[in-house]
Amino acid sequence: MLYKLIKTEVQNHVYYLILNRDEKRNAFNLRMLEEIAQALKEAAQNEDVKVLVIQARGKVFCAGMDLKGFHESSSADERAESDQLSLAALLDQFNKPSIAVVEGDVIAGGFLFILGCTYVFARKNVRFKLPEIELGLFPFQVMAGLLRVMPEKKALQLCLNTEYFNVEKAISFGIVDTELDRQSLDELIASFANLDLLAVVAGFKATKELRTMEYSKQYDFLLSCLNQLKENSLKKTLEK
Numbered sequence: 001m002l003y004k005l006i007k008t009e010v011q012n013h014v015y016y017l018i019l020n021r022d023e024k025r026n027a028f029n030l031r032m033l034e035e036i037a038q039a040l041k042e043a044a045q046n047e048d049v050k051v052l053v054i055q056a057r058g059k060v061f062c063a064g065m066d067l068k069g070f071h072e073s074s075s076a077d078e079r080a081e082s083d084q085l086s087l088a089a090l091l092d093q094f095n096k097p098s099i100a101v102v103e104g105d106v107i108a109g110g111f112l113f114i115l116g117c118t119y120v121f122a123r124k125n126v127r128f129k130l131p132e133i134e135l136g137l138f139p140f141q142v143m144a145g146l147l148r149v150m151p152e153k154k155a156l157q158l159c160l161n162t163e164y165f166n167v168e169k170a171i172s173f174g175i176v177d178t179e180l181d182r183q184s185l186d187e188l189i190a191s192f193a194n195l196d197l198l199a200v201v202a203g204f205k206a207t208k209e210l211r212t213m214e215y216s217k218q219y220d221f222l223l224s225c226l227n228q229l230k231e232n233s234l235k236k237t238l239e240k
Contacts, residue, residue, distance in 0.1 A: 005032040008039050013050040013193045015043035022058025027066035028109070033087060040094050050200075051192040052098040054113055061126070064108030088141045091116030095204035097192055101180065102126055105164075108139065114175060115145025119188065121180040127164040128175070134162050149174035198236060202229045 005028075007018040017039050019026040028036070043052050056062060087109065091098070100114045102122035107129045114120045132139045139159050146155040150173050158173065170176040178184070206225045210218055 001035060001038045003035050003039070005029075006035045006039060008042070010046065010049065013048060014189055015039075015046065015049045015052050017043070017052060017054050019054075019056035019062060022056070022060070024066060025060035025063035025107075026056050026058060026104075026110070027063045028087065029066040033090070036087065037090050040090055044094055044096065047197060050096065050195050050197060051189060052094065052096060053101060053189065054098065054117060055101045056104060059104045060110075061102050061104040061106050062110030062113055063105075064110050086141065087112045088116060088145060092208065095201045095208075096197070097195075097200065099185070099188065101185065102176070103180065105129070108132060109142065111139070111142045111175070112145060115142065115149065120176045121178060121185050122167050122170065122176045123180045124167055126167055126170075128166075128170050129162065129164045130159055131162045133160060146175075196233075198232055199229060202232075 003020075005019075005021045007016075007020045009016040009018075017036070019028075019032075021027065021032060040052075043049050091112065094116075097119070098117040099119045099121065100117040102114060102120060103126065105127045106114060108131060111128070111130065114122075130139050130142065143155060143159060146158065150158075154173065167176055167179060171178065202225060206222065209221065213221060
């Protein structure tokens with residue numbers, strides 16, 4: 001696929017995915033979702049890639065879904081297809097470490113990028129906002145991600161507050177991990193170079209399976225994951 005709305009680059013063990021629609025505040029339409037899906041597939045299948053880094057051009061990291069663009073430029077079939085292509089699901093299916101480097105404001109569905117990443121670094125002056133209620137909507141998909149990092153009560157309060165909030169508050173909520181510091185970011189990226197990819201992918205998959213599993217079944221499941229990983233690791237060693 002020829003990428004038009006994103007840019008990608010592989011440097012050593014790092015796959016860079018850069019949102020490149022800054023004239024539309026990096027709002028995602030069906031075409032961008034398709035490109036992101038393909039890029040994530042490439043990053044997942046490339047055995048040399050150990051970590052995904054998501055960045056964006058412009059003053060806004062992402063303003064969410066381009067609602068106007070979807071309705072004006074998409075056919076009924078395309079809109080139906082877009083309903084099946086969820087950004088949250090695309091990111092959740094990616095089973096390698098991911099880092100969001102946020103240097104512009106995050107609005108509405110833009111939260112899906114940062115809630116879907118393993119680590120989030122944000123510049124001190126970045127602002128965050130969920131304005132959906134003002135539009136007669138509700139941030140349903142964002143809510144799912146929020147509930148993984150904060151209590152339900154706080155998540156609902158955040159969805160009902162349409163004002164911008166700052167990085168300090170985003171860190172207190174668990175949405176952002178830390179303020180952007182290039183040295184710390186570079187050190188984190190470098191730390192993934194020698195990770196055992198087989199073990200990492202298995203760990204990510206198991207973590208997601210646990211979300212809906214009864215507690216009484218979790219230990220047996222994790223033991224089976226460990227045994228399967230040992231078997232796969234041995235097989236990989238013998239194949240060398």
